[in-house]
Amino acid sequence: MSDTPAFSITTRDLNLWYAKFQALININVDIKHGIITSLIGPSGCGKTTLLRCFNRINERYTYVTTQGEIKLLGKNIYDPDVSLVELRKSVGMVFQRPNPLPISIYENVVFGIRIHNESRQSTRSDLDAAVEKALTEVGLWKDLKDRLNQRATGLQLEQQQKLCIARLLPLKPEIILMDEPCSALDVEGTRAIEELMFELKGRYTIVIVTHNMAQARRASDECIFMLMGEFIEHSPTAELFVNPKNPKTAEYIEGRYG
Secondary structure (H helix, E strand, O other), X not given: OOOXXXXXXXXXXXXXXXXXXXXXXXXXXXXXXXXXXXXXXXXOOOXXXXXXXXXXXXXXXXXXXXXXXXXXXXXXXXXXXXXXXXXXHHEEEEOOOOOOOOOEHHHHHHHHHHHHOOOOOOOHHHHHHHHHHHHHHOOOHHHHOOOOOOEHHHOOHHHHHHHHHXXXXXXXXXXXXXXXXXXXXXXXXXXXXXXXXXXHEXXXXXXXXXXXXXXXXXXXXXXXXXXXXXXXXXXXXXXXXXXXXXXXXXXXXOOOOO
């Protein structure tokens, strides 16, 4: 019998408060391996809060209280032996606006290696190979291989966002979280990031927050609909948009609110 967990991410009775405000209420979800899952719902429904629970980034704020269980690949991330450094290597994060470091393209890609492998000095050939592999995976190697010493902040926004994804890959994450990764991009840039997501799925589990219903429908395999901090519905994307089980889901995707 295989010991591989059935899901990449599971939550059980997950609750979260910002001071006295409860932002997540008894969230129970199961997110499958190797697919793209969208978190959808109106502004303020708890999508981004839930996403940021998966790498415990919410805990940067002292007024946040979390209760319940989150398992990534079968391991409870709140267990006392869990290292936040190791957790965030396994769970990469991409933000709304591209945030390349104001250093060279090359140094952006190897930044995580340098930070996380302090005890083991990587050779130049190791770093070169990691840069080529990561940039190839995100479709940037051909365009940037002769510009690696240029500042990353000079790239087009679409390229910057791809570079931010490439920066995660040398750390060999299992899961990639994306918080509205296309919100700063034009139509062509959005298409490019969605195509990249399709290429990465299977190797990585991708969870994306999006307000864009057309994007959720195009780019995700499954959708989780949230409302006012609560889980409402989780279904394959085509099923959720064509035949939602919950009337609240139907009202939202029909544009009656949100």
